[in-house]
Amino acid sequence: MFEIALFLLIAAVVFIVKSVKVVPQQHAWVVERLGRFHGTLAPGLNIVIPFVDRIAYRHMLKEVPLDVPSQICITKDNTQLQVDGVLYFQVTDPKLASYGTSDYIVAITQLAQTTLRSAIGKMELDKTFEEREHINISVVAALDEAASNWGVKVLRYEIKDLTPPKEILHAMQAQITAEREKRALIAASEGRKQEQINIATGEREAFIQRSEGEKQAAINNAQGEAEALKAVADATAKSILMVAQAIQSPGGMDAVNLKVAEKYVEAFSGVAKEGNTLILPGNMAEMGSMVAAAMSIMKGAK
Numbered sequence: 001m002f003e004i005a006l007f008l009l010i011a012a013v014v015f016i017v018k019s020v021k022v023v024p025q026q027h028a029w030v031v032e033r034l035g036r037f038h039g040t041l042a043p044g045l046n047i048v049i050p051f052v053d054r055i056a057y058r059h060m061l062k063e064v065p066l067d068v069p070s071q072i073c074i075t076k077d078n079t080q081l082q083v084d085g086v087l088y089f090q091v092t093d094p095k096l097a098s099y100g101t102s103d104y105i106v107a108i109t110q111l112a113q114t115t116l117r118s119a120i121g122k123m124e125l126d127k128t129f130e131e132r133e134h135i136n137i138s139v140v141a142a143l144d145e146a147a148s149n150w151g152v153k154v155l156r157y158e159i160k161d162l163t164p165p166k167e168i169l170h171a172m173q174a175q176i177t178a179e180r181e182k183r184a185l186i187a188a189s190e191g192r193k194q195e196q197i198n199i200a201t202g203e204r205e206a207f208i209q210r211s212e213g214e215k216q217a218a219i220n221n222a223q224g225e226a227e228a229l230k231a232v233a234d235a236t237a238k239s240i241l242m243v244a245q246a247i248q249s250p251g252g253m254d255a256v257n258l259k260v261a262e263k264y265v266e267a268f269s270g271v272a273k274e275g276n277t278l279i280l281p282g283n284m285a286e287m288g289s290m291v292a293a294a295m296s297i298m299k300g301a302k
Helices: 002-019 094-099 104-121 125-130 132-150 166-248 252-274 284-301
Strands: 020-023 027-033 036-041 044-047 053-060 064-074 080-091 152-163
Touching: 002 020, 020 027, 027 094, 036 053, 036 094, 053 094, 064 104, 080 104, 080 132, 094 132, 104 132, 104 152, 125 132, 132 152
Parallel strands: none
Antiparallel strands: 020 044, 027 036, 027 053, 064 080, 080 152
């Protein structure tokens, strides 16, 4: 009896252990009952029937990075290009992931490679480096459409490296070097051009400033000369007015005659001193009358 009880106890413990299943968080276990799909165990404590139910598949529901193997792609201009990338996916339907395909990882890997070859084959070599984002989007769109039947959601695809042949790399390096030298020459010529423009602009501005200065100086000189002439004319007018007023006063005409006679005599004596030749006026009587008038004025003054 003891042996039977011990056997039953051991069987009960094994039954309980087989019946209790603890599923970790972000995991899903697919249960088959007698070979058919029965259900999916959620995270936590679950009860199954031992020897009837079987855990057929275990899936992780986290986002999974998948390294896509490197491959050789042919561009539109018949250039070989070695491409490798990384794919991020997540299991969204454990049942389809179990029964939709024999191996969803292999399926999405192969589909990613074929889609990548097709996308690169539509582009030229130079465009593949510029359109990496477009290539990534194309691969994700094609994978996501097909992977929906496999219970998998493709989140994104990223190209890690694009490696052309060594000959193409050397040619691209030479092209880049030539382009940089070209830009350097253009920059230097633009600098010289700007320098000449700046020099010409400076000379023009200096010439304009000098001409403006000369113009202002000429205006100032003209204004100064005009003021001087005006001052001289005013002084002359005032002196003439004073002379006229003096002449109109009593004895003014006699003073004028005396002054004229003195100047006449001085001029005549100066002419006589300058040379051996003596120049006499044609009318000596006029001279005598002027002298006589001058003498009479002087006597009257005394």
